[in-house]
Amino acid sequence: MNRLPAFRGRQHPTLVISAALEAVSMDKDSQDVHQVLNELKNKFQEMRKLISAMPGISVSPEQQQQQLQNLREQVRTKNELLQKYKSLCMFEIPKE
Secondary structure (H helix, E strand, O other): OOOOOOOOOOOOHHHHHHHHHHHHHHOOOOHHHHHHHHHHHHHHHHHHHHHHOOOOOOOOHHHHHHHHHHHHHHHHHHHHHHHHHHHOOOOOOOOO
């Protein structure tokens, strides 16, 4: 009888680690324990790949702050231009 949970599909990482620890505490020499630990190792490798593929992961927090500041400045400038153009009344609103 297999008492160890299988790691099929996507599970919360805490559940995967908890199951692996439970398996190790149950029977340290069991083949099932080795299987569970290999699956846990594979999950960690999968997560590392996903994390390294995330957009912006290579950008430092300082660079992110600088980009955010630049974008906010662009929004402010564009809002000022919109207000300026609105005040010029260049656009006629059709009345129906």
